[in-house]
Amino acid sequence: MAFKVKNICCIGAGYVGGPTMSVMADHCPEIQVNVVDINHQRINSWNDPDLRNLPIYEPGLNEIVKRCRGKNLHFSTEVERNIAQADIVFISVNTPTKTKGFGAGQASDLKWVETSARKVAKYARGHTIVVEKSTLPVRTAEVIKEILISAKPSSDQSEPSTFDILSNPEFMAEGSAVKDLEKPDRILIGGENHDAINTLSEIYKYWVPEKKILHTNIWSSELAKLTANAFLAQRISSINSISALCEATGGDVREVSRAIGSDSRIGSRFLDSGPGFGGSCFKKDILNLVYLSRYFGLPEVADFWEGVVHLNNWHQHRVSQLIIKKLFGTLSGKKIGVLGFAFKANTNDTRESAAIQICKDLLEEGARLFIHDPKVNPLNISNDLGISPINKVLESNNSLTFQSDGSWSKASQISEATKEADAILVLTEWEEYSKINWEKESKQMRYPAWVFDSRSILDAKRVINSGLNFWRIGDGTNL
Ligand code: UDX
Numbered sequence: 001m002a003f004k005v006k007n008i009c010c011i012g013a014g015y016v017g018g019p020t021m022s023v024m025a026d027h028c029p030e031i032q033v034n035v036v037d038i039n040h041q042r043i044n045s046w047n048d049p050d051l052r053n054l055p056i057y058e059p060g061l062n063e064i065v066k067r068c069r070g071k072n073l074h075f076s077t078e079v080e081r082n083i084a085q086a087d088i089v090f091i092s093v094n095t096p097t098k099t100k101g102f103g104a105g106q107a108s109d110l111k112w113v114e115t116s117a118r119k120v121a122k123y124a125r126g127h128t129i130v131v132e133k134s135t136l137p138v139r140t141a142e143v144i145k146e147i148l149i150s151a152k153p154s155s156d157q158s159e160p161s162t163f164d165i166l167s168n169p170e171f172m173a174e175g176s177a178v179k180d181l182e183k184p185d186r187i188l189i190g191g192e193n194h195d196a197i198n199t200l201s202e203i204y205k206y207w208v209p210e211k212k213i214l215h216t217n218i219w220s221s222e223l224a225k226l227t228a229n230a231f232l233a234q235r236i237s238s239i240n241s242i243s244a245l246c247e248a249t250g251g252d253v254r255e256v257s258r259a260i261g262s263d264s265r266i267g268s269r270f271l272d273s274g275p276g277f278g279g280s281c282f283k284k285d286i287l288n289l290v291y292l293s294r295y296f297g298l299p300e301v302a303d304f305w306e307g308v309v310h311l312n313n314w315h316q317h318r319v320s321q322l323i324i325k326k327l328f329g330t331l332s333g334k335k336i337g338v339l340g341f342a343f344k345a346n347t348n349d350t351r352e353s354a355a356i357q358i359c360k361d362l363l364e365e366g367a368r369l370f371i372h373d374p375k376v377n378p379l380n381i382s383n384d385l386g387i388s389p390i391n392k393v394l395e396s397n398n399s400l401t402f403q404s405d406g407s408w409s410k411a412s413q414i415s416e417a418t419k420e421a422d423a424i425l426v427l428t429e430w431e432e433y434s435k436i437n438w439e440k441e442s443k444q445m446r447y448p449a450w451v452f453d454s455r456s457i458l459d460a461k462r463v464i465n466s467g468l469n470f471w472r473i474g475d476g477t478n479l
């Protein structure tokens with residue numbers, strides 16, 4: 001039997017916890033939803049009175065937060081109190097790849113999950129359903145369970161607390177998080193106890209049709225999340241590998257994608273060749289799968305999936321190398337306008353963005369980069385590139401210069417990136433880039449000038465007719 005949930009706590013107010021809980025609160029007005037985080041600054045941003053500085057940019061999110069915040073959606077740093085009140089606790093903390101120790105570079109670092117589980121064990125009262133929302137290595141539920149059942153009742157408790165553990169991975173993608181959460185393809189709930197599964201299902205049923213709510217055992221659910229991300233990433237590496245072949249043979253990867261995508265067995269989505277996949281999940285989750293496969297004595301399975309990440313790394317370097325080649329083998333003293341730094345459009349997130357590796361390669365060759373992105377905070381770019389921006393110098397003849405080779409500066413306007421640039425490189429598919437007036441921008445570039453379109457979003461004819469050299473991903477047709 002499902003029980004009626006009145007209070008939810010979500011630990012982790014990040015890219016997953018924030019939007020997921022906002023949508024949940026919006027659809028379940030009788031449930032109080034408390035999103036807690038140890039990061040005070042992040043919580044302050046979520047509580048920003050005029051909603052201008054929410055920590056996450058997602059289309060449609062501001063409106064939801066505006067509707068629900070202070071009514072049944074609350075952001076706070078009071079972790080203990082909110083755990084104690086909750087019928088359900090979602091764990092939505094980050095699980096980065098381990099950087100040292102056993103499994104470094106591949107295994108997930110579960111220290112935040114463990115800390116969260118320990119807090120739940122200590123502060124939960126009565127019966128609590130604990131839900132893994134973070135993507136976790138298979139069998140993590142076992143770890144959480146062990147921590148929870150070994151919790152000793154504290155002095156104010158007559159009875160020990162009891163727990164159920166469920167896996168409920170999130171499949172939303174950044175940039176379309178609200179849309180994905182509003183109309184998910186499926187909701188996956190893995191667990192052992194049917195009452196707990198039904199209790200969580202009842203919440204989703206407020207807005208998701210019942211037939212889309214899938215129940216599995218807990219291990220299948222954990223593995224399904226890793227597998228979904230691995231399959232999606234594998235499709236991108238597959239099409240990116242074909243883009244290189246198209247460029248070598250005279251093919252056009254867009255035509256190949258269209259041709260294979262109309263086979264209903266293959267399907268048309270996730271076949272856009274680009275600068276290489278980024279985001280916090282794909283690489284981490286595949287490396288996790290690789291680690292698990294090796295751990296369970298399946299080296300061939302590990303090698304198979306590792307190939308997807310290798311191809312992606314190789315592909316990113318391929319893009320930077322061809323730019324260097326087209327610009328006569330040296331970038332010293334050359335200005336390159338970089339359009340887009342986020343790992344995809346409609347997000348301010350730069351984690352694992354292809355832009356990071358590609359820009360690092362270009363900087364190493366001495367390029368002077370002017371980086372434009374409509375949403376990314378320049379501080380993130382500094383952290384990602386490991387160097388601070390250099391202030392632009394406006395010379396007497398009104399031209400912009402940099403002090404040194406291998407440096408970068410923020411371009412607030414697209415025209416600042418194109419001014420006297422030797423090349424423009426599109427790395428994120430922001431819609432505004434597809435509308436650039438090349439007739440105008442080309443006039444202020446330094447010739448021979450190049451436009452490199454790694455996202456295939458520009459109007460090729462318009463760029464070429466403006467007198468610019470043009471390269472786009474996977475196009476071997478010599479336009
Ligand atoms: C998510 C998932 O949870 C992760 O498993 C997935 O694979 C990647 O994306 P995400 O929401 O993107 O994580 O991470 P992030 O934006 O870093 O947010 C996590 C939040 O948890 C941070 O705000 C951090 O401060 C908070 N946190 C971390 C806690 O509140 N308590 C902790 O003990 C640790």
Ligand code: UDX
Pocket residue numbers: 170171172173174175229232236269270271272273274275276277278279280281282343344345
């Ligand atoms: C992904 C999964 O899609 C989502 O289900 C999961 O919950 C989290 O990880 P996300 O990383 O937010 O979501 O974005 P996604 O749209 O999957 O894009 C990932 C990367 O692949 C981006 O860098 C994107 O530009 C790239 N991509 C995507 C392509 O290069 N080509 C495509 O056809 C699709």
